Amino acid sequence: MKFQRFPQWCKKRKWWLTAAGILLIAYYFCLPRQLFTSPTSFVLEDVNGDLLNASIAPDGQWRFPYNAHVPEKFEKCIVAYEDKRFYYHWGIDPLAVSRAIRQNLRGKKVVSGGSTLTMQVIRISRNQPRTFWQKMVEAVLATRLEFAASKKKIIALYAANAPFGGNVVGLEAASWRYYGRKADQLSWGEMAALAVLPNSPALVHPGRNRNTLLNKRNQLLDKLYHNKTIDSITCQLAKLEPLPAQPLPLPQDAPHLLDRFRLDYQQQKSDGPTRIKSTVEAALQRNVTAITERYHNAYKANNINNAAVLVLDVETGNTLAYVGNIYTPSDPELESHVDIIQARRSPGSTLKPVLYAAMLNDGLILPNTLIPDIPTQIAGYSPQNFDLGYDGAVPASRALARSLNIPAVRMLQMYRYERFHTLLQKMGITTLNKPADHYGLSLILGGGETTLWEMCGMYASMARTLIHLDQYNGKYDMDDIHPPNYQADIQRPSQYGLSKEGILNAGAIWYTFEAMTEVMRPGEELLWQQFSSSQRIAWKTGTSFGFRDGWAIGLTPKYVVGVWVGNADGEGRPGLIGVSTAAPILFDVFRQLRTGGWFTTPTALLKKVEVCRKSGYRASDLCDEKDSVMVPAAGIRSGVCPFHQLVHLDRTGQWRVTEACESPQFMQHKAWFILPPSQEYYYRSKNYYAPLPPYKPDCLASLGQDRAPIELIYPRPNTRIYVPTELNGQPGQTIFTATHRNSAAKIYWHLDNNFIGETVEFHQMALHPPPGKHTITLVDENGERLEQTFEILQKDKE
DSSP, X not given: OHHHHHHHHHHHTHHHHHHHHHHHHHHHHOSXXXXXXXXXXXXXXXXXXXXXXXXXXXXXXXXXXXXXXXXXXXXXXXXXXXXXXXXXXXXXXXXXXXXXXXXXXXXXXXXXXXXXXXXXXXXXXXOOOOOHHHHHHHHHHHHHHHHHSOHHHHHHHHHHHOBOSTTEESHHHHHHHHHSSOGGGXXXXXXXXXXXXXXXXXXXXXXXXXXXXXXXXXXXXXXHHHTTSSOHHHHHHHHTSOOOXXXXXXXXXXXXXXXXXXXXXXXXXXXXOSEEEBSOOHHHHHHHHHHHXXXXXXXXXXXXXXXXXXEEETTTOBEEEEEOSOOOTTOGGGOTTSOGGGXXXXXXXXXXXXXXXXXXXXXXXXXXXXXXXXXXXXXXBOOOOTTSOOOEEEEHHHHHHTTOHHHHHHHHHHHOHHHHHHHHXXXXXXXXXXXXXXXXXXXXXXXXOBOHHXXXXXXXXXXXXXXXXXXTTTOEEGGGOOOOBOBTTOXXXXXXXXXXXXXXXXXXXXXXXXXXXXXXXXXXXHHHXXXXXXXOOEEEEEEOTTSOEEEEEEEOSSEEEEEEXXXXXXXXXXXXXXXXXXXXXXXXXXXXXXOOOOOOOOGGGEEEEEEETTXXXXXXXXOSSEEEEEEEGGGGGSOBOSXXXXXXXXXXXXXXXXXXXXXXGGOEEEEEEOOOHHHHHHHTTXXXXXXXXXXXXXXXXXOOGGGOOEEEEESOXXXXXXXXXXXXXXXXXXEEEEEESSTTOEEEEEETTEEEEXXXXXXXXXXXXXXXXXXXXXXXXXXXXXXXXXXXXXOOOO
């Protein structure tokens, strides 16, 4: 019977149920999804969670992002001081409210608010006037918060947003501003002093209220002693600790990396926490910064004002040290705010090892193939070696070790700059975003711009490919080619599987690193000796045109270190050379690292071939001195030695002969190492070189023009020459250089069919032809003739 009446009862009281439902729904949704929306500081931590850098929030407050971890000392201090029954109520403490009403009535003023920690969290988040009505709202929201969050989270919200005096908000910021270290490292006395501040933030003022702050702190310590949180000795010692004085500056150990994080955050339009745990190691970061500053103090005497250093872990690509520049914000002229690691600069010669590896990879050269090193002009482009000299011909590995420019340009011409441009993009260089024709052959000498970040990332990818070879059973993973990373706990998604082919063959990479261990520059052997070390390091320096950028990049199986030295505004300085400015920093940084070991030789990917010892090419049947060496697999398809030729000599071996002047039965047939005349001219001045015997006089009449021993070294055929005016206003001269196989031969020079002089042994002639096209003709005393055209460009009128 009673059950039958229940629907009628509900119908009569329907508005009560509706009202109750609305109130429940309102209660459920009354708590904002995000309690605190104030801007927070950008905070950069090292790999262990220690503070590296922080910036003030946009509203001028030191307010660190929310941290779920709250030190146990603070938790016990704040509960004992603010809300001792915190763990036993649902947001409202009836006993505290009763006590507050009683105290306020007796004092006839507001003596106590009776707020719980939960209510204080709500009050801080709403920032409303402290009225009775607002108190009621806070009470309701506090109970709702208790249902939505754990007690641990409520304390964490309080610790992150409570005011600690001045423009300091939150426990973490207060710990660093007042004590210069993280909150986990504070003592009981220090933590107690901070715990009483949110109740009266003005007490922290260094010139006032010091006794009040001291008394409140000591009262809290007494409470902790009485509730048996600390013992009597700890309590007494804590009371002897000094109070915080003037606010301390926060660490500024990686300001440029913090700026990088802020920029990435803004570009990604992220709404996540403005705190990041980086991969940087704080101790190494400080050591590298100190090294960089020490060298900067010496370089600034030459008005070299900026330097940057990047240290990467090879295995992961993680950033271990990031010194974006010398940080001196007090001197704006030094432009220390510029992050050089991310700035586009000319890389000088630091791309040469990649080209060397690429040519080995494709079998275009072997490790010691001779590369021409003679005066060169290609479509109006005339590269010069750093020492302005020539070797005639030089092994490719030595050309890399000595950073010779002309062999590098000739290698790029052989490889094709379009292919090299594509290769660099595949290896992670994104800054070369213009068509390959924009850079041309100058690309190998720094004709494009890239960043220290991408250059170090590329070399780390090469090293990673090599060290993972055994792990992948001789195969390659394209995921190993990736840019550096500075954020901890980042998982890179796997996009590729293992394959038999890589962008660069491991054997080519290994040979490249071997050549880089011998890097030195002409004329700087004494400087090289300063860098002798028990550590085996593959390294390469670079100097941009106009002495604007000094580079040094080094690597081991564990680390890649990149250094840049120069001026942020691009001003060049005499002596701003990679090997003398960046390399010393590089090796001092490596002394801070435990390198150990070297790359394992990828024997399974190498093939044994016979090479000519003199030329470095695959040996032909005529090569008299051969070596069996292991080379990258593609090397078995490389060219055969073109420099060994069969020479016919007379019976005495002193004269070359032909069938026209000597019977074959009286001839000697001998293999001879013969370079082209222009290469021979320079090669024999620095190497042992056996010149060809001269032709027997009786045989000269039978020789054809194709055997002419004369070669014009400069200018090359159809060269266009611009001759600048001298300082005295007189027209400049052009130095014409020729060579003859017979070092004692005499050459007669003719310009436009007019005789202009003769030379013996040293064949150079200074001329100043008028603008226009000309013909130069060389004739030796045996009637051998060489004719070549060139053009003198006319200076434009201003």
